[in-house]
Amino acid sequence: MATIRHEFYETDEKLTLSIFDKGADPEQVKITFEPRKFTYVNGEKSLVLEPLKGQIDPAKSDYTVGKVKVEVRFAKMAQGRWGALVGDSPDPLASAPVSAAPASPAPRRPRKNWDGITNEILESEKPVSPDEDPNAGGDAAVNEFFKKLYADADEDTRRAMMKSFQESGGTTLSTNWEEVKKSKVEVKPPEGSEWKKWAV
Structure with a gap:
């Protein structure tokens, strides 16, 4: 009987x-399946x-017979x-150090590590990048940063953020309620810009 070409993954x-x-x-x-x-057989x-x-x-365990392969x-x-x-x-896991060492831990480790590294980068980037450069991640990154900041803040900090942002026309965001509650927050346009109120 001729042995047929085969491969596996x-x-x-x-x-x-x-x-x-x-x-x-x-x-x-x-086809016959037994535990080990x-x-x-085909002719x-x-x-x-x-x-x-x-x-x-x-x-x-199961199989499908196709036109080119089974x-x-x-x-x-x-x-x-x-x-x-x-x-x-007898136990595939017990044999790992002998024959399955290169195939066993190697494919699993990078997958876990890449996920971990990706998450680590994303975690560290969210709060850091808008701080260092507000344009770093575009509006989406900045919005994410402020959403997180607002979500994690206490009541006074949230109140300060809302009041300062609304009264300054979006040019100031303060987290210090003691300072913000005393008076109206002034509009502070970015350097080199001029604030103009549009007539309605």
Whole structure:
């Protein structure tokens, strides 16, 4: 019997095996799932994988017969990367230091780190960038910064922010209620600009 060309890719939860058997007839294909063994037979062609690197759940594993290939989906009993289809390791996680070390932690770590790094950058940028340069992130970033500032503030700070912003025509934003409550907040246009009241 001829062994068929095949390849696989995996996630922590499942492994997908592609068997390149062009024009396979779904009626003729025989597939058997066992906890540590997989058998594919189509006429003279066959593929037997034993022992599988990790244990699978035969009830949750399935396959589809396509025009070019047969796609088989193994449902893993234990989460983790196998790194190979077959191998003597009763527990795929226990074998990680020996054979699955490069495949196991490596793909998972960068994903987590990138998320963490992205969040860290976003967290640090929100409050910092508008402070250093109000134009840094455009209006959206500035608005986000003020929304957060307002949401985290106490009642007096919120009152100060509202009063100063409204009375100054949006040119001043103060968080000091003791100072703001004493008198009307003056309009302070940016340097080099002139404040004009439009006639209604």
